[in-house]
Amino acid sequence: MRKYGAEIAIGIVPVLIAFLIFIGQNVVPILMLGVLGFVVVYAARGRGKLTAMSSQNRSAEAKSTPLTFDQIGGQERAKQELVEALDFLVHQEKIAKLGIRPLKGILLSGPPGTGKTLLAKAAAQYTDSIYLAASGSEFVEMYVGVGAGRVRDLFKEARTKANKAKKSSAVIFIDEIEVIGGKRDGGQQREYDQTLNQLLTEMDGIYANESPRILLIAATNRKEMLDSALLRPGRFDRHIGVDLPDKKGRLHILNIHAKNRPIDENVVLDRIAKESFGFSGAQLESVMNEAAIYAMRESSDKIGENHLSMAIDKVMMGEKTDREATKEERERIALHELGHAIMAEVVRPGSVSQVALSPRGQALGYVRHNPQQDQYLYTKPFLNGQIMIALGGAAAEEMFYGGRSTGSRGDFEQSMSIVKTLVESGLTDLGIIDASMITKEAYANINREILDELMLQTKATLETKREIFTQSLETLLREETLSGDEFRSLFKSNSAA
CATH class of the missing domain: 3.40.50.300 (P-loop containing nucleotide triphosphate hydrolases)
Structure with missing residues (x-):
C-alpha cells in the first residue's frame, strides 16, 4: 500500500479541491498552505542541493x-x-x-x-x-x-x-x-x-x-x-x-603538461618558466593549452616557442582585440610603451621580454617584463625602481606631447599600490606606523610627495635617452612587436651613439 501512496495522493487531492470549490469553500488559503509545506519539507530534505x-x-x-x-x-x-x-x-x-x-x-x-x-x-x-x-x-x-x-x-x-x-x-x-x-x-x-x-x-x-x-x-x-x-x-x-610555485615548480608543471603534447625540440621550457613569474598551476596549464590552439590555427604539427610566448601574453592580458587606432594614437601608444621599456632597461638591465603595439585585453599596448629571478623580499630602492618603470609611460607622453592621456590610469594605480606597500612596510618618512591610523589627508600627502619626486627622476632619466625614442619609434610602428633582444639591440646601438 505504501508503494502506491504518492499515486493515491495525486488522485485524491484534485478531487478534494474540486469538491471544496463545488460546495463554495475558499481553497486559496489551503493551496497556499499546501505549497508552503511542500517547499519546507523539500528544502529540509536537501534534494537537489548537496552535490557531494x-x-x-x-x-x-x-x-x-x-x-x-x-x-x-x-x-x-x-x-x-x-x-x-x-x-x-x-x-x-x-x-x-x-x-x-x-x-x-x-x-x-x-x-x-x-x-x-x-x-x-x-x-x-x-x-x-x-x-x-x-x-x-x-x-x-x-x-x-x-x-x-x-x-x-x-x-x-x-x-x-x-x-x-x-x-x-x-x-x-x-x-x-x-x-x-x-x-x-x-x-x-x-x-x-x-x-x-x-x-x-x-x-x-x-x-x-x-x-x-x-x-x-x-x-x-x-x-x-x-x-x-x-x-x-x-x-x-x-x-x-599551497602557494604559487617558484621557477623550479613552474618548470615541473610545464614538463607535466608537455608530456602528451608535440613540443618542438628547440623549445626551452626553462625560459618559459622564467617568463611566467607569478603564474599558478592552473594558469600554466592554460598556457600549454592556448599554445596548442595557436599551433592548430597555424596548421603546425608542433608547438613552438612563439606559440608559448603568445599564450603567456593571452593568459596574462587577454586575447588580441580588433581595435583600430588612428596614426596619432598609435604613435602616442608606441612612445608610452617605449617609456616603460627604456625605464625598465635603465633600472633593471635585461628585464624587458617584449614590447608590443597590438591591443590585448584592455591594454592598447604592453611591455612584458622578464624577472631575473624569483624574489619575495623587496627593498625601498627596488620598489622605487618599480614605480619609475610604471611612471615611464606617462613621463614619455609629457616629454613628447606636453601632457598625459587616460592610458596612464592603470600605471598610476599600480604606482599607488606600491606606495601603499612602502607605507605599510615602514619604508617612508612616516616611519613604522599602523596604516589604519593614517588620516586620508596624511596618506594623500605622502603619496603625492613620493610620486611627484619619482616622476621628476623618471623624466630626467628619459630625457637623456630621447634619441633612443626617436630611433626605436619607427621600428616599433613598423614591426608592432619587438622581442627583448631586438629592443636591447636598438637601446645599446643608440646609447653608444
Whole structure:
C-alpha cells in the first residue's frame, strides 16, 4: 500500500479541491498552505542541493585515470606535509603503538589555481579511501537547520559508502570552507551558526574511535576569515600552505603538461618558466593549452616557442582585440610603451621580454617584463625602481606631447599600490606606523610627495635617452612587436651613439 501512496495522493487531492470549490469553500488559503509545506519539507530534505560525489560512483573513471601526487607539480613542500599527515591513516597500527592521535582535519590555504583540489583527490588515492567533494556554498540555505542537516548527511554518506566498499577510511573535501566556517559575530545568522556548529560536532571526535575513519580536507583562499573554533587542534590539526610555485615548480608543471603534447625540440621550457613569474598551476596549464590552439590555427604539427610566448601574453592580458587606432594614437601608444621599456632597461638591465603595439585585453599596448629571478623580499630602492618603470609611460607622453592621456590610469594605480606597500612596510618618512591610523589627508600627502619626486627622476632619466625614442619609434610602428633582444639591440646601438 505504501508503494502506491504518492499515486493515491495525486488522485485524491484534485478531487478534494474540486469538491471544496463545488460546495463554495475558499481553497486559496489551503493551496497556499499546501505549497508552503511542500517547499519546507523539500528544502529540509536537501534534494537537489548537496552535490557531494563519491569516487566509487565513478569507479571506472577513477581506475583508468587515478590521480597521484606525482602528477601534481610545483608543490613539493605541500605534498610532503600532506603525505606525512596521510600516513596516519595508512599506518594505523604503527601510530596506535606510539599513541599518536589520528588527524581529523587538514586545511589547505593559498591563492586560486594552485592545486588544492588536486591535492585532496590525490590524498584519497594515496590512502585508498572513498572520496566525496562538496562546496561550502552548497550548505547555505535560507531555512534554518537545512545546512546542518546536509553536513550530517555528508558525513553519514561517507561512512556508508566506505562500509559498502569495505574501505577503512573516507576523505571528505569541502572547497570554499569560509562560506560555512566564517567567524561568528553573535549576529542573527542562525543558519550559518547551526551549519558551523554541526561541522564542529562532526569533527569533534564523537566518532573518532569508529571505523571507517573520516578525514576532512578543506580549502580556502581566505584563511583569516575562518572561526577560531574551527582552526584549533583537534579539528584542523594541519594547516598546509599551497602557494604559487617558484621557477623550479613552474618548470615541473610545464614538463607535466608537455608530456602528451608535440613540443618542438628547440623549445626551452626553462625560459618559459622564467617568463611566467607569478603564474599558478592552473594558469600554466592554460598556457600549454592556448599554445596548442595557436599551433592548430597555424596548421603546425608542433608547438613552438612563439606559440608559448603568445599564450603567456593571452593568459596574462587577454586575447588580441580588433581595435583600430588612428596614426596619432598609435604613435602616442608606441612612445608610452617605449617609456616603460627604456625605464625598465635603465633600472633593471635585461628585464624587458617584449614590447608590443597590438591591443590585448584592455591594454592598447604592453611591455612584458622578464624577472631575473624569483624574489619575495623587496627593498625601498627596488620598489622605487618599480614605480619609475610604471611612471615611464606617462613621463614619455609629457616629454613628447606636453601632457598625459587616460592610458596612464592603470600605471598610476599600480604606482599607488606600491606606495601603499612602502607605507605599510615602514619604508617612508612616516616611519613604522599602523596604516589604519593614517588620516586620508596624511596618506594623500605622502603619496603625492613620493610620486611627484619619482616622476621628476623618471623624466630626467628619459630625457637623456630621447634619441633612443626617436630611433626605436619607427621600428616599433613598423614591426608592432619587438622581442627583448631586438629592443636591447636598438637601446645599446643608440646609447653608444
